[in-house]
Amino acid sequence: MVTYAGKLVLAPMVRAGELPTRLMALRHGADLVWSPELVDVKLMHTKRIENAALSTVDYVETSSRPGHTQGNNIVFRTLPREETGKLILQLGSNNPENAVRAALNVVRDVAGIDLNCGCPKHFSVHNGMGAALLSTPDLLCAILSSLVAKVGRVHDKPVSCKIRVLDSLDATLALVERVCATGIAHLTVHCRTRDMRNRDAPKWDYLAPIAEVCKRHGVSVTLNGAVQSRAHFDTLREELKLGPEVGAMIAEHAERNPSVFSRATPLEWPQAAREYLALAQSLDNHVGNTKYMLGRIIPGKQRMYQYMTRCKSDAELTWLLAQMDDEGKCTDDDPLKHIQEMRKGETKSESSGKNKAGEEEKPSAKHKADEADEPSGKRQKTEPKLSV
Numbered sequence: 001m002v003t004y005a006g007k008l009v010l011a012p013m014v015r016a017g018e019l020p021t022r023l024m025a026l027r028h029g030a031d032l033v034w035s036p037e038l039v040d041v042k043l044m045h046t047k048r049i050e051n052a053a054l055s056t057v058d059y060v061e062t063s064s065r066p067g068h069t070q071g072n073n074i075v076f077r078t079l080p081r082e083e084t085g086k087l088i089l090q091l092g093s094n095n096p097e098n099a100v101r102a103a104l105n106v107v108r109d110v111a112g113i114d115l116n117c118g119c120p121k122h123f124s125v126h127n128g129m130g131a132a133l134l135s136t137p138d139l140l141c142a143i144l145s146s147l148v149a150k151v152g153r154v155h156d157k158p159v160s161c162k163i164r165v166l167d168s169l170d171a172t173l174a175l176v177e178r179v180c181a182t183g184i185a186h187l188t189v190h191c192r193t194r195d196m197r198n199r200d201a202p203k204w205d206y207l208a209p210i211a212e213v214c215k216r217h218g219v220s221v222t223l224n225g226a227v228q229s230r231a232h233f234d235t236l237r238e239e240l241k242l243g244p245e246v247g248a249m250i251a252e253h254a255e256r257n258p259s260v261f262s263r264a265t266p267l268e269w270p271q272a273a274r275e276y277l278a279l280a281q282s283l284d285n286h287v288g289n290t291k292y293m294l295g296r297i298i299p300g301k302q303r304m305y306q307y308m309t310r311c312k313s314d315a316e317l318t319w320l321l322a323q324m325d326d327e328g329k330c331t332d333d334d335p336l337k338h339i340q341e342m343r344k345g346e347t348k349s350e351s352s353g354k355n356k357a358g359e360e361e362k363p364s365a366k367h368k369a370d371e372a373d374e375p376s377g378k379r380q381k382t383e384p385k386l387s388v
C-alpha cells in the first residue's frame with residue numbers, strides 16, 4: 001500500500017495536472033503525483049478503455065448522465081507503466097454515495113483516493129464541494145467515512161483529504177481531529193485560509209500542532225503552500241522543526257517547472273519547455289492543454305511566449321521550439337511568417353485530401369485508438385482558469 005510520510009509530491013491541479021505534467025514530475029523526482037480534481041458525478045459515468053497505441057488506460061465519458069449528450073471525452077488518463085503505485089486520484093464531491101461510486105469505478109488504476117476540501121473556486125464551492133466542505137464538517141466526514149469503509153478497506157487503498165486551514169488554530173485543530181477520526185490514512189494541509197490567495201504568505205506555523213494531532217491518530221501529513229522545490233522543502237523542514245515524516249506538496253512552482261522535484265538543479269525554462277512538449281506529444285495530449293502548460297513554463301515576458309500563443313497545432317509548436325536556442329531566444333528572424341506559411345501548406349493538403357508527400361490522409365493510430373482527444377480538448381476549454 002502506498003505511504004505518504006516524508007514525500008515530496010505534485011499537487012492536484014485542474015488543467016495543469018494532466019498526464020504529461022505528472023510524468024515529467026515523476027521523472028524528475030516527485031515521489032507521488034495527484035490527479036486534477038475529478039467531479040464524482042462525471043467520473044462515475046466513465047468507461048475504462050485500455051489504449052493499446054499509447055499504453056494508457058483512459059476513462060472516457062459515456063452518455064448516461066441525464067441532460068448530457070453522447071460524447072467521448074477523456075475524463076482521466078493514466079500511464080500504468082510509470083504511474084502505478086504513485087498516482088493519487090482526487091475527487092470533488094458533495095455526496096457520500098456518488099463519491100463511493102466514482103472511486104470504485106477507478107480504484108484499480110490508482111494508488112489512493114483523495115477528497116478535495118480546499119478549492120475555493122466558484123465551480124467547486126457553488127455545489128458544496130471543495131472548500132465549501134470546510135463549512136459542512138458533518139458532510140465532509142460522512143464522505144470520508146464512506147470512502148474509507150466502502151472503497152479503502154475493501155480494496156486495500158488509502159483514503160486521504162486535502163484541506164485549507166481555518167481562521168483560528170483551535171478551529172483548525174478541532175476539524176483535523178474529526179477528519180482523522182474517519183479512518184483516513186493521510187491529510188494534506190494547504191496552510192492558507194479559504195479567503196487567502198496564493199500570493200499571501202501561508203500560515204506555516206499551523207503545521208507543527210496539526211502534525212501532532214495527526215500523529216496521535218496514525219495519520220501522515222503533508223504541508224502545502226508556497227513550497228518551491230526539493231531544496232526549499234529541506235530548508236523549510238529545518239526552519240519549522242518538522243519531523244522527517246512530514247511531506248510537502250508543490251503546485252504553482254511545479255506548474256511553472258515540473259522538474260522542481262529534482263535532487264539536482266531543476267531545468268532552465270527552455271529545457272523544461274522542450275521536454276514537456278516532447279512528452280505531451282508522445283502522449284497525444286490535446287494541443288489546447290499543451291499550450292496551456294507551455295504558457296506556464298515559458299515566462300510571459302519572453303518573445304517565445306508570444307510566438308507560442310500564436311501556434312495552433314502540434315506541428316507548429318514543434319517547429320517553433322526547434323528554433324529556440326538554449327537561452328530561450330528564437331533563432332528564426334520571422335517565426336510568425338513561417339508559421340503562417342506552414343498553415344497555408346496544411347490547408348492546401350487538407351483540401352486536396354492528401355498530405356505533403358501526396359499520400360492519402362489517414363487518422364493517426366493514436367487518435368484511432370481512442371477517438372477522444374478532441375472532446376477532451378472541449379472539456380479543457382470549458383474548464384475555468386484557476387489561480388488558486
Ligand SMILES: Cc1cc2nc3c(=O)[nH]c(=O)nc-3n(C[C@H](O)[C@H](O)[C@H](O)COP(=O)(O)O)c2cc1C
Pocket residue numbers: 011012013014015016035036037090116117118119162190198224225226227249250251252253255386387388
Ligand atoms: C492551476 C491550478 C489548479 C488547481 N487545481 C486544484 C485542484 O484540482 N484540487 C485542489 O485541491 N487544489 C487545486 N489547486 C490548489 C493547489 O493544489 C494548491 O493547494 C495551491 O496552489 C497552493 O499550493 P502552492 O502554493 O504550491 O501553489 C490548484 C492550483 C493551481 C495553481
